[in-house]
Structure formats: structure tokens, C-alpha cells
């Protein structure tokens with residue numbers, strides 16, 4: 001049996017740091033409010049003129065280096081983002097060209113905060129069926145161009161940050177190691193609760209001055225509803241993933257949750273009766289980087305020696321759609 005594993009990991013965060021105090025100069029908010037409700041202290045913003053595929057290229061470069069591979073060794077690209085370079089074509093195509101590659105297939109995945117886990121599941125399936133052997137999976141976001149830095153947009157603006165994380169997925173030489181299983185879910189009844197409706201294809205044309213005047217170019221979120229469902233679904237999908245592998249919660253060495261809100265992850269840890277230290281968090285430094293948050297965190301826990309060989313790793317995400325999922329890896 002072929003099992004897929006992660007062969008290399010990389011991350012890239014833009015240099016520009018934006019603190020809560022910086023945001024408080026632009027609209028009515030405070031460091032205290034943001035820290036208390038979300039845990040966030042600062043986030044990174046890409047400079048003007050930088051594309052999502054540029055951040056992805058940097059993370060991909062680092063992932064290739066850590067896998068001891070060259071770009072030419074890749075045979076497929078999967079790109080998860082909700083902030084693509086352009087509405088179409090997919091950012092995977094832009095990234096491919098920027099990496100100096102041609103011909104290999106590129107797939108964009110549009111599953112928001114769960115985008116990385118959905119992408120990983122596709123890569124895992126491709127590798128296990130023998131279709132590809134060296135897949136680049138990247139999650140990258142530039143939120144800073146799409147946030148309303150006003151009192152109306154403040155609930156969303158304070159949460160999100162820019163960044164990219166990447167992994168290389170390929171066959172494992174040890175069938176007991178690698179991605180054990182991934183569990184994906186969605187509930188489209190909640191699709192409007194967190195969305196950007198700027199591209200409304202039912203309107204002719206889909207974008208007008210009115211779209212801008214009505215503020216439809218900014219994401220809208222019913223935060224409390226997201227929070228409520230997230231703290232239920234995260235423990236649920238973790239339990240599902242454990243059960244599928246005959247594992248117990250105590251078997252997990254490290255949880256890498258999507259970084260949406262520190263309070264959500266603290267709630268989930270408490271519900272599962274897992275010590276908070278086992279739930280890695282870096283939201284304090286980067287905010288919510290959506291599809292990039294899990295691979296960024298993965299690259300940090302490897303660098304810091306927190307994740308070690310043979311560890312059982314549980315990655316979990318929840319976000320817009322709603323979409324959610326969990327992936328269990330024997331490292």
C-alpha cells in the first residue's frame with residue numbers, strides 16, 4: 001500500500017508588521033479589545049504590487065529546499081486561497097510560471113480556512129493512486145487589500161493577516177508513516193454567514209459602481225455564529241478522525257489548529273479536555289491567514305523541534321462555507 005507523506009515544509013510572511021495599535025489609529029478599536037476577543041497582537045501585510053502567488057513562490061522555495069528538491073522535480077501544483085491574484089485564471093498557473101515551470105497541472109482550491117486540508121486530501125489521494133509523486137500544496141493569502149479599515153469593517157479587519165505556507169507531498173517509504181486519513185465536511189446552509197459577494201454573477205454586469213457604493217466589496221461576517229458552530233464542529237471532526245484510526249485523544253502529540261481566533265482553539269481544547277499547550281498557536285503574531293495558517297504553523301513547529309519523528313499530529317480547520325476538516329499524520 002502506498003501512503004503519502006509530507007516531504008518538505010516552508011513558509012513566508014511579509015515583513016511589514018501591523019500592530020493592534022496601528023489599527024486603532026485608523027478606526028475605532030483597541031489593543032485590549034482585539035487581544036481579549038481574538039488573542040491577536042500583530043499581523044503582517046504585503047506591500048502594494050505584491051501578488052498572492054509571490055508569497056506562495058517564497059514559501060514553495062523554502063518547502064522545496066527542506067525536501068532537498070528542485071522546482072523541476074514537481075509534477076503537480078495545488079494552490080489554496082480565497083484571495084487569488086485575479087478572479088481567473090487560478091493562482092496556481094501564475095505560481096507555476098513564476099517558478100519557471102511549464103506543463104505540470106495546476107489546481108486552485110477555494111475552501112477558505114479549510115483550503116489547506118482540502119488540498120492536502122487531494123494531494124494525498126493523487127499520491128496514493130500513483131498519479132503524481134511530488135506535489136506542491138500551497139496555501140497563501142493577501143487579505144490586507146480586501147479589508148475595510150473603518151468602524152463598519154472593524155470586526156473583520158482586525159482578524160486577518162497575509163502569509164503563505166507550503167508543503168511537498170509524495171510517497172512515504174514507510175507505510176506506517178505519513179497521512180493516515182483526512183476528513184472533510186461542509187454545510188452550505190451557512191454560506192452567506194462569512195462571504196465576499198463582490199463577484200455576484202447574477203448581476204449584469206456583476207460589478208458596478210453601486211457594488212462599491214453599497215460596500216459589497218468588503219467581506220461580511222456574522223462572527224458570533226461562526227464562533228458558535230466552530231467550537232462544536234472542531235471537536236466533532238477531531239473525534240471522527242481519531243475513531244477512523246482507532247486512536248484516543250491522548251494519543252495525539254500535537255494539534256495544529258487553523259488560527260482563526262485563539263478563543264475558538266481554547267474552547268475546543270477545553271471541550272476535548274486536552275491541555276492548551278498541545279494546541280499550537282501563532283495567531284498572536286500573524287492573525288488569521290486562512291489557507292496559509294496550518295502550513296505556516298507546521299513549518300514553525302518543525303523549526304522549533306516541537307514536532308518530532310513518530311509524533312501523532314492532528315491538523316484541524318473550520319471556516320467560511322462553512323467548511324471544516326481534520327487530518328491525522330504519523331510524522
Ligand code: UT7
Nearest residue numbers: 028029030033037113154155158223224226227260261319
Ligand atoms: O477563519 C474563520 C473566520 N472567522 C472566525 O473564526 C470568527 C469567529 N468569531 C469571532 O472571532 C468573534 O465573533 C469576533 C472576534 C469577530 C467578534 O467578537 P464577539 O465577541 O463576537 O463580538 P461582537 O461581534 O458580538 O461585538 C461585540 C461588540 C459590538 O459592540 P456593541 O454592539 O456591543 O456596542 C461590536 O460593535 O464589539 C464591537 N466590535 C468591536 N469593538 C472594537 C466589533 N469589532 C470590534 C473591534 N474593535 N474590532
